[in-house]
Structures are given as C-alpha cells and as structure tokens.
Amino acid sequence: MNLTIQATDRLSGALGVPGxxxxxxxxxxxxGLSAGASRIEGFLDSGDCSATVGCLQxxxxxxxxxxxxxxxxxxxxxxxxxxxxxxxxxxxxGTTMRLMxxxxxxxxxxxxxxxxxxxxxxxxxxxxxxxxxxxxxxTGRGGNRLPPLSIAGxxxxxxxxxxxxxxxxxxxxxxxxxxxxxxxxxxxxPGPSRDHTERMLRKRGVAVHxxxxxxxLAGPVRRMEAVDVRVPGDFSSAAYWIVAALLAPGSExxxxxxxxxxxxxxxxxxxxxxxxxxxxxxxxxEGGEPVADxxxxxxxxxxxxIGGDLVPRMIDEFPILALAATQAQGETHVxxxxxxxxxxxxxxxxxxxxxxxxxxxxEPTDDGFDVLGPTPLRGAVVNGQGDHRLAMTLAVAGLxxxxxxxVLGAECxxxxxxxxxxxxxxxxxxxxx
Numbered sequence: 001m002n003l004t005i006q007a008t009d010r011l012s013g014a015l016g017v018p019g020x021x022x023x024x025x026x027x028x029x030x031x032g033l034s035a036g037a038s039r040i041e042g043f044l045d046s047g048d049c050s051a052t053v054g055c056l057q058x059x060x061x062x063x064x065x066x067x068x069x070x071x072x073x074x075x076x077x078x079x080x081x082x083x084x085x086x087x088x089x090x091x092x093x094g095t096t097m098r099l100m101x102x103x104x105x106x107x108x109x110x111x112x113x114x115x116x117x118x119x120x121x122x123x124x125x126x127x128x129x130x131x132x133x134x135x136x137x138x139t140g141r142g143g144n145r146l147p148p149l150s151i152a153g154x155x156x157x158x159x160x161x162x163x164x165x166x167x168x169x170x171x172x173x174x175x176x177x178x179x180x181x182x183x184x185x186x187x188x189x190p191g192p193s194r195d196h197t198e199r200m201l202r203k204r205g206v207a208v209h210x211x212x213x214x215x216x217l218a219g220p221v222r223r224m225e226a227v228d229v230r231v232p233g234d235f236s237s238a239a240y241w242i243v244a245a246l247l248a249p250g251s252e253x254x255x256x257x258x259x260x261x262x263x264x265x266x267x268x269x270x271x272x273x274x275x276x277x278x279x280x281x282x283x284x285x286e287g288g289e290p291v292a293d294x295x296x297x298x299x300x301x302x303x304x305x306i307g308g309d310l311v312p313r314m315i316d317e318f319p320i321l322a323l324a325a326t327q328a329q330g331e332t333h334v335x336x337x338x339x340x341x342x343x344x345x346x347x348x349x350x351x352x353x354x355x356x357x358x359x360x361x362x363e364p365t366d367d368g369f370d371v372l373g374p375t376p377l378r379g380a381v382v383n384g385q386g387d388h389r390l391a392m393t394l395a396v397a398g399l400x401x402x403x404x405x406x407v408l409g410a411e412c413x414x415x416x417x418x419x420x421x422x423x424x425x426x427x428x429x430x431x432x433x
Contacts, residue, residue, distance in 0.1 A: 001409075001410045001411040002406055002407065002408050002409070002410060003395055003398075003406065003407045003410045003421065003432060004398075004404055004405070004406045004407075004432065004433040005395055005398025005399060005404065005405050005406075005407070005424075005431050005432055005433070006398070006403075006404055006431050006432075006433055007379070007398070007399060007400060007401055007402060007403065007431075008248060008399050008400075008428045008429070008431045009248065009249060009250060010248060010249065010250040010251050011241075011244055011245050011248045011251040011252075011253055011399070011427045011428055012251060012252055012253065012427065013253065013254075013426060013427050014253070014254040014255075014256060015241070015253070015254075015255060015256065015423055015426060015427060016233055016255070016256045016257060017233040017234055017237040017238045017241070017255060017258060017417075017423075018044045018045070018046070018233070018234055018237055018416075018417055018418060018419060019042040019043050019044040019069075019231035019232070019233065019234060020044065020196075020231050020232055020233065020234040020235070020236075020259050020289075021044050021046065021048060021049060021095075021234055021236070021416050022095070022168070022194060022196050022234075022264075023196050023200075023229070023231050023232070023259070023289065024040070024043045024044040024046075024049045024052075024231055025048070025049060025052050025093075025095050025096065025099065026099075026172070026196050026197055026200050027040045027043070027073075027200065027229045027231065028040065028043075028049065028052045028053060028056060028063075028071070028073060029052065029056070029099055029100075029103065029176070030200055030201070030204060030224065030227075031061075031073030031075055031226065031227075031229075032056045032059070032061040032073055032075050032076065032081070033075055033076075033077065033078050033081075033103070033179075033224055034073075034075035034077070034204060034224045034225060034226040034227070035075060035077050035223055035224065035225060035226060036074070036075060036225070036226035037072055037073065037074045037075070037226055038072070038073045038075060038226045038227055038228060038229065039070065039071075039072050039228040039229070040070065040071045040072075040073065040228075040229045040231065041069060041070050041228070041229070041230045041231065042069055042070075042230055042231040042232070042233075043069065043070070043071050043231050044231065044234065044416070044418075045069070045418055046414060046415055046416050046417070046418055047091060047092065047093075047414055047415040047416075048091070048092065048093035048095065048096065048415050048416060049093075050091070051089065051090050051091040051092070051093040051096045052093065052095075052096045052100075053071075054088075054089060054091075055088040055089070055090065055096060055100055055113075056073070058084040058085075058086065058088050059076075059081040059082060059084055059088070060076060060080070060081060060082040061073060061074070061075065061076055061081070062074040075224075075226055077223070077224075078179060078180070078220075078221060078222065078223065078224060081107055082109075083107075083109035083110065083111070084111055087111075087112040087113070087114045087148070088100065088111060088112065088113050088114070089114055089115065090113055090114065090115040090119060090147075091115060091116055091119070092115065092116050092118050092119050092344070092386075092412075092415060093115070093119070093415075094119060094122050094169065094343075094344075095169055097113050097115060097119065097122075097124065097147060097149070098124070098127050098169040098170065098172075098173045099169065099172055099173055099176060100113055101113060101124070101127050101128070101131065101138060101149055101151065101173060102127065102131065102172070102173035102174060102175075102176040102177035103176050103177070103179075103180075104151045104153060105131050105134070105136035105137075105138060105151060105153060105154075105156060105177050105180070106136075106153060106154070106155070106156045106177055106179070106180025106181065106220075107153035107180075108153055108154075109153050110150075110151065110152055110153065111151045111153065112148055112149065112150050112151070113147060113148060113149040113151065114147060114148040115147050115148070118344055118345075118386055119147060120146060120147045120148070121146070122146075122147070122342060122343075122344075123145050123146065123342055124140055124145060124146060124147055124149060125140075125143075125144060125145040126165075126167065126170050127169075127170055127173045127174075128140060128144060128145075128149070130159070130161050130170070130173075130174055131173070131174070131177055133159040133161070134156045134157055134158065134159045134174075134177055134178075134181055134185070135154060135155065135156045135157050135181075136151070136154070136156060136177070137151070137152040137154060138150065138151050138152075155180075155182070156177060156178075156180050156181035156182070156219075157181055157182045157183055158178060158181045158182060158183035158184045158185045158186070158218075158219060159181075159185060159186070160184075160186040160188070161174055161185075161186065161187045161188065162188045163187065163188065163189050163190060164190070165190065165312075165339060166189050166190050166191040166192065166193045166309075166311075166312040167193055167312070167339070168193040168194040168195075168196070168197070168263075168312070171187050171189060171193060171197070171215065172196075172197040174187050175187060175197055175198070175201070175208065175215065175217060176197070178217050178219050179206070179217070179219055179220065179221045179224075180219060180220050180221075181219040181220065182219060182220060183218065183219065184216055184217070184218050184219075185216065185217055185218075185219060186214065186215070186216040187214070187215045187216070188213060188214050189213040189214075189215075190213070191213070191308070191309040191311070191312055192213065192263055192309055192312060192313060193263060193312045193313075194261065194263040194264050194312075194313075195210070195261070195263045196261070196289070198210055198215060199288050199289065200227075200229075200288075201217070201224075202288075203227050203287070203288055204224040204225050204226075204227050205223070205224060205225045206221055206224060227287075228287075229287050230286045230287050231287075232257060232258065232259035232286050232287075232289050232291045233255070233256065233257050233258040233259060233291070234258075234259065234416070234417075235258055235259050235260065235261075235264045235265060235267075236264075236316045236317060236389075236416070237416065237417045237420075238255045238258045238294060239267050239316075239317045239320050240320055240392050240393070240395075240396050240417075240420075241253055241255055241296070241423070241427065242255070242267070242268075242271070242276075242278060242294065242296050243271075243320045243321075243323060243324045243396060244396045244399055244427070245296040245297070245298060245427075246271065246276050246277075246278075246296060246297075246298055246299065246301065246324065247298070247323075247324065247327050247396075247399075247400050248298060248399055248400055249298055250298055251296070251297070251298040252295070252296070252297050252298070253295075253296045253427060254281075254293055254294070254295050254296075255293065255294040255296070256293050257286075257291050257292075257293065258291060258292060258293070258294050259286075259289050259290070259291055260280060260283070260290050260291060260292045260294075261289055261290055262290075262313075263313055264313065265313065265314075266310045266311070266312075266313025266314030266317070267314040267317040267320075267321060269310060269313075269314075270304065270306050270310060270314060270321060271301070271321075271324065273304045273306075274301040274302050274303070274304045274324070274325075274328055274332075275299065275300060275301050275302050276296075276299065276301060277296065277297040277298075277299045278294055278295070278296050279294070279295045280292040280293070280294060281293045281294075281295055300328075300329065301324060301325075301327060301328035301329065302328055302329050302330060303325065303328045303329060303330030303331045303332040303333075303371070303373065304328075304332055304333075305332070305333040305335070306321070306332070306333070306334050306335070307333075307334065307335035307336040307337070307368070308335075308336055311336045311337050311339070312339075315337070315339060315340070316389060317389075318334065318337060318340055318347060318351065318368075319347060319351045319389050319390050319393040320389070320392070320393045320396065321334070322334075322351050322352075322355060322360075322362060322369060322371060322393070323355065323360075323393050323396060323397050325362075325371035325373055326355060326360040326361075326362065326371055326373050326374065326375050326377065327373055327374045327375075327400070328371075328373045328374060329373065329374060330372075330373070331370065331371070331372055331373075332370070332371040332373070333368070333370050334365075334368030334369050334370075335365070335367055335368045336367055336368070337367055337368045338366060338367040338368075340368075343387070343389075344386065344387040344388070344389070344390075345385050345386065345387045345390065347387065347389070347390065348364050348365075348368065348369055349364060350385050350387060350390055351369070351390060351393070352364045352369055354382050354383070354385075354390060354393075354394055355397070357380050357382050358377040358378060358379070358380055358382065358394075358397055358401055358405070359375060359376065359377050359378045359380075359401075360373075360375055360377065361373070361375050376402065377397055377400060377401035377402065378401055378402045378403060379398065379401045379402060379403035379404045379405040379406075380401075380405060380406075381405075381406045381408065382394050382405065382406070382407055382408065383407075383408045383409055384407055384408065384409040384410055384412055384413075385409065386409060386412050387412065388412045388413050388414075388415040388416045388417065389416070391407055391409065391410050391412055391413050392413055392417060392420060394407045395407050395410070395413075395420070395424060398431070399424075399428060399431055404433060
C-alpha cells in the first residue's frame, strides 16, 4: 500500500486512537496464564498483537471475540499451557518474542519462536543471556544472538539482574520468567522504563516489589487471578496527531482517552521543553492506568537537547520527534538513544535518510541525531522501510511538506495503528490523494 498526502493548512476536531499495544500484549499473555476468563475491551487489533494471539492459541489458550473490540481469554493457569505442535510465529513483533521467551523458558516442554525476516535481524541475546543465568536453555543463530529461538523448557531459579540499558521488554521478560523460578528474581534498571507489567501482575495478585529502579518478585507463583481490562488509547499512536497538530498552522485537536502513564509520556516532556501547547483534560483511571484527553494547539517550537532518563520513556517516538525538530527554531540534539539502532530498522539511519529526502537538515550520531531548523520540507517519494513508526512519521510530514508526499510500503502501519489512514483523512478533511 502506498499513501499520497497533500499539504494541509489546518487540522481540527476530536478523535480517538487504537488501544495501547504494550498493554494489549501483556493483557493477552497474563490472561492466558490466569485462572478463569479475562475480558479485554478496547484491545489493539493489529499485526503485532495478532502474533501474540496466535502464539497463545498454539499453546492451547482459548481466545474468543464476542464483540468488535473485545476479546475473552480463557486462561489455563500458570501450569496449564500445552506443548505446541508447531513453531510459534511472532511475525514481526519483538515484544511477543521477548516476553514469550521468558514465559516459555520455565515450561516443562520444548518450543520454538520464529519470525519474519525483519524480526530475525533483531538481537535476542539481551534476553537469552540473563535467562541463562536463571537456568534457561535457549539457543538461537548468529552466535546465539538472533531468532529463531529454540527453547528447552526446564526448572528455573531466581537471579539478580543488572540491566545495561533500560528496557521494558527485557525487564518484563525476566519478571515473567520469575513467575516460574525458585526464589527471588531481581531486576535493576539504569533508568526508568514503562511499568505496565508490574502494574498488571500486582492487579492479578502477584507480589511485585518496586523500590525506585529495583523490581523483584518471589517464585514460583502458583496462581494468578483473572482480571477484566479496559485498554486505554495508545500514547505512541497519539504522538503522530500531537506533532501533526503542533506543526500545521492554526490547528487544534482533542485526542480522547489516551493512556498517560508517566513511564510512557517522555515525548510530552520533550515537546513541552520545546514550547509545545499540550493540555491534559478530564483525567481519570482505567484498570490502574492513568488516562486523559489531550488538547493540542499549533505553536512555534524551539530546539532542545534530549537524552538521559527521558530516552526510555519515549523510545518509540523518536522518528516523530525528529520531524517536530525540523520545524523548531534552532538546533535539537538527541543523545543516549543507541537502542534505536536495533528496532524494526536502524531507526537512526532510516529516520535521517527519509527526512533528508524531504529536505530536512539532520545528521546522525552514534546514539542519536542533530537537527537544524526550521527547514521547509518538500514533497517527495519516500519509503517506510517496513517500519510502522517511520511510515506514520512520513505521512505526518506530508501534511506540512510543499506539494505531494508519497509513502511507499505503508501497509506496515497496521502493525500498530489500524485506522491510521481514516483518522488522517478525518482531521485533515481529505489530505490523502
């Protein structure tokens, strides 16, 4: 699928965004381990989350869809998963593979996790090595770094882990393995990362202790209670409309019921430091997760330096931040974000390449990039490179670039944001051609 977008003068209206991808993954996995049926409302019906559904079904978990945006997961309990008859396909979802690796390491059976070529290039040694310290037997290819992963399930023991990089996926993988481990599993982070796993485990009766950046649980855990979940709107999806409204002159948008967990909203802090006008309204709580409506008004931005503990709180939003920086006055510097090089693509290289094609003044560094703005962007034919976040960033760029912008390979957007095209047309009143 290719998208052709025409520049627009103003974005307006109110809209929602799909359910949070991180929370959907975890609600599915924990629902499959719980005792009884868990109802998940507002789940993200995307390619990545469908991969998690498929893996669970391969393990014998029953998942039904009684309504359009509702799933019912009938859990088999912590000891009830069955040995899969075939390999488990994680498709393009790194979250599925890493969290599944932690859960399967402690099962009394053999399993294999595979994925499409894009996923097979993503390093998995960051979970293989710490899981081995807990007694796991996992082998991969490329020096035991890359998928597919062959997992010979066995009894695990707790371990004390110090993570070199703040990563919610690695932290979650180890805590989930800790459900099956004898003794304490401790995870020490160098900085904050999203905490959905800890919140959701506690909601199901698991005693997860967090003191600052140190998280622990004692295993093995014998039972988790089924819990119904209402998934809030995905902040990472809302990020595209936030930046679009900031950059298109005269715009004002309201984005409804977005999850505003502070471990996820680093982009808001970065944009506010650049002068953005984003207000939280009608704040509330859904299933232990804070939510709010976001009101965004167009306005001038100033360059800023972004790094340190802010990085893991906005790790998925750097492509769209780079676009915002192209329209900010002065220089914007991103540092401490080397993790971007091992995402769906090398997101530093791919973001720089794509924005340069539109006329941006942006230079890569080892751990980020430097942007000089404001620079008028011009429409061009650009490639999403199989990365949903880059493809959506380029579509938003088309709203402010002179002339027409065509994004090739935009079908990858459905990995995280089904309905993106319809929402873009709604707020721009027909910018798509």
